[in-house]
Amino acid sequence: MHTQSFRTLVINPGSTSTKIGVFADEQCIFEETIRHKTEETSQYNRIIDQFEFRKRTIVDALDHEGINISKLDSVCARGGLLRPIEGGTYLVNEDMLHDLKIGYNGEHASNLGGIIAKEIANGLNIPAFIVDPVVVDELDAIARFSGVPEIPRKSIFHALNQKAVARKVAEDLERPYDQLNIIVTHMGGGITVGAHKEGKVIDVNNGLHGDGPYSPERAGTVPAGDLVSMCFSGEYYKEEIMKKLVGQGGLMAYLETNDALDVEKRIEAGDEVAREVYDAMAYQIAKEIGSMSSVLHGKVDAIALTGGLAYGKEFVSMITERVNWIADCLIYPGENELQALNEGALRVLREVEQPKTYPNPIG
């Protein structure tokens, strides 16, 4: 029985928004999605350059709501493209701040999370944490082979929401997470399909850098030889090719929108191209789920579909009708990342878990 109450500010920076929440124990007492206009974010060259601007918007939003931050016990953020680490709650330390600032594994809005959390926490003399960053790496050795030794496969995925949803599946099936095999499919701006074997994500597509199904704004796997030819055609700068893979790929490339609701409207109005492109995205997701079922030797307790696209009933049916022979499909629309961050902080504040120390490398 926990008698002490804990208040945590949680911060989830995304490419177009910063989601924040304040929790008193498990209860969310304030939640806001601060949207950033492209004109605001595009004036900065690197993600790290947005630090002051994003921090100010968070502090202003809390002020505006009359939230007294001196009552906080911790600040907890979504972590970024750090070195590969195991899942869990980490204290933000100097090594982590360094890697977030240089973008150790690349540029991602969540690189700002730990830095902003630490800055706010320092002023209040309380701890700053990150939980299950996108680089959580629990891959089996066999999953790292790509066929090109210099390019091993990497684990970059929606670890925070995938882990939270997997725990929810375990709760719903009334069985422990570490005794279940679950395929979790996160379908947002990016799409990742993870094989969770007895509590570990032993294989998953790298949802950021060209692997897996295409998504509202990412290309996923593309034919490698043709991509190489495009890179050396002399027609594109590196940044332009990267944009084709991340940001301007998938639905954006075919239909000039990353908004699935817009695509659905176009389909309803009889747009056949939109229909084909949407069908093909569902087809690629189903194919990835099938592939993860073989990773789990066909022993799958549940397939979970989550993320914004899981709100689309027809889209979900297009996937489930191809994969429900593998296992029951459980649908958890949206994401619970703010709650998952708070729960990660609470586990440490209540001393149910020790915080981990970064880098704490795999193996």
Ligand SMILES: Nc1ncnc2c1ncn2[C@@H]1O[C@H](COP(=O)(O)OP(=O)(O)OP(=O)(O)O)[C@@H](O)[C@H]1O
């Ligand atoms: N009710 C709905 N029906 C169908 N699609 C929806 C619905 N609501 C949102 N979406 C779609 O979900 C996608 C965005 O999902 P989500 O908000 O999970 O992504 P994100 O948080 O921006 O990115 P990521 O999940 O990759 O971090 C968009 O294409 C959006 O149009």
Ligand SMILES: CCCC(=O)O
């Ligand atoms: C795949 C990494 C997480 C994200 O898309 O934001």
